[in-house]
Amino acid sequence: MSNVKALPLLEPDVDPAVEPCCPPLTERPLTAEEAVRTAAMFKALGDPVRLRLFSSVASHQGGEACVCDISDVGVSQPTVSHHLKKLKEAGLLTSERRGTWVYYRVAPSVLAAMARMLGQYAP
Amino acid sequence: MSNVKALPLLEPDVDPAVEPCCPPLTERPLTAEEAVRTAAMFKALGDPVRLRLFSSVASHQGGEACVCDISDVGVSQPTVSHHLKKLKEAGLLTSERRGTWVYYRVAPSVLAAMARMLGQYAP
DNA sequence: CGTCTATGTTGACACATGTCGAACCAGCCG
DNA sequence: CGGCTGGTTCGACATGTGTCAACATAGACG
Numbered sequence: 001m002s003n004v005k006a007l008p009l010l011e012p013d014v015d016p017a018v019e020p021c022c023p024p025l026t027e028r029p030l031t032a033e034e035a036v037r038t039a040a041m042f043k044a045l046g047d048p049v050r051l052r053l054f055s056s057v058a059s060h061q062g063g064e065a066c067v068c069d070i071s072d073v074g075v076s077q078p079t080v081s082h083h084l085k086k087l088k089e090a091g092l093l094t095s096e097r098r099g100t101w102v103y104y105r106v107a108p109s110v111l112a113a114m115a116r117m118l119g120q121y122a123p
Numbered sequence: 124m125s126n127v128k129a130l131p132l133l134e135p136d137v138d139p140a141v142e143p144c145c146p147p148l149t150e151r152p153l154t155a156e157e158a159v160r161t162a163a164m165f166k167a168l169g170d171p172v173r174l175r176l177f178s179s180v181a182s183h184q185g186g187e188a189c190v191c192d193i194s195d196v197g198v199s200q201p202t203v204s205h206h207l208k209k210l211k212e213a214g215l216l217t218s219e220r221r222g223t224w225v226y227y228r229v230a231p232s233v234l235a236a237m238a239r240m241l242g243q244y245a246p
Numbered sequence: 247c248g249t250c251t252a253t254g255t256t257g258a259c260a261c262a263t264g265t266c267g268a269a270c271c272a273g274c275c276g
Numbered sequence: 277c278g279g280c281t282g283g284t285t286c287g288a289c290a291t292g293t294g295t296c297a298a299c300a301t302a303g304a305c306g
């Protein structure tokens with residue numbers, strides 16, 4: 001589904017510089033630049049609220065969820081919006097407004113990149 | 124030593140409270156407690172210096188490295204020690220002193236747990 | 247014992263981050 | 277049109293975090 005070619009590489013709002021990034025962590029030491037890019041992805045999932053939000057979107061039926069469906073994570077609604085924005089900036093989520101509601105869905109490529117870096121340990 | 128027989132997941136040979144934790148992120152929304160534990164693992168890899176240190180240990184010949192071999196990451200030596208401690212607290216590294224040097228090695232079970240949570244996206 | 251090297255710990259500080267209330271925008275609907 | 281609901285942005289604050297210099301500890305070695 002991500003075959004859309006709309007990749008504004010200059011916008012600081014969305015950061016699509018999260019392409020297939022780095023080799024498995026066991027292959028060789030990461031360079032400084034690789035580490036910065038990769039750490040940003042892990043950092044985005046390094047907060048409990050963000051992790052719950054992401055998991056809610058990822059496990060939602062249809063692969064997408066509107067904010068109203070996932071915003072019961074114990075924090076205020078502006079905070080939910082703030083975390084969703086962070087996840088979007090990290091390239092892990094995409095958002096789309098349809099009528100009244102805003103729907104979020106996962107960006108599979110970034111997750112695949114992260115899994116690949118840890119994949120050497122997965123049997 | 125090993126008292127676990129019922130769980131076919133992973134052998135808990137690491138001392139911290141990081142055991143086989145959570146289902147894949149796509150399976151269901153994480154609970155608050157699961158999210159706290161899991162986010163701590165991702166958070167540990169969410170810093171560029173820590174990621175480089177971890178990658179250096181993971182890719183080092185023999186699966187272990189002494190601090191003197193990996194401390195060339197652009198920060199001072201106390202900072203390296205600080206980050207290694209963080210990685211150890213997160214359950215991603217273990218340390219052992221042999222004579223003058225301290226050797227670090229990866230804890231495979233925690234990495235496997237992280238990879239399993241993202242594994243649904245790996246092609 | 248004393249000293250040297252290799253790591254870890256402490257204290258301090260600048261900066262990033264998570265959080266909330268209030269204000270603000272975007273569509274629906276009476 | 278004017279209000280209503282869903283969602284984002286803003287401003288402010290407290291807390292967390294990365295960093296370093298200085299000091300402390302653990303072995304090796306003379």
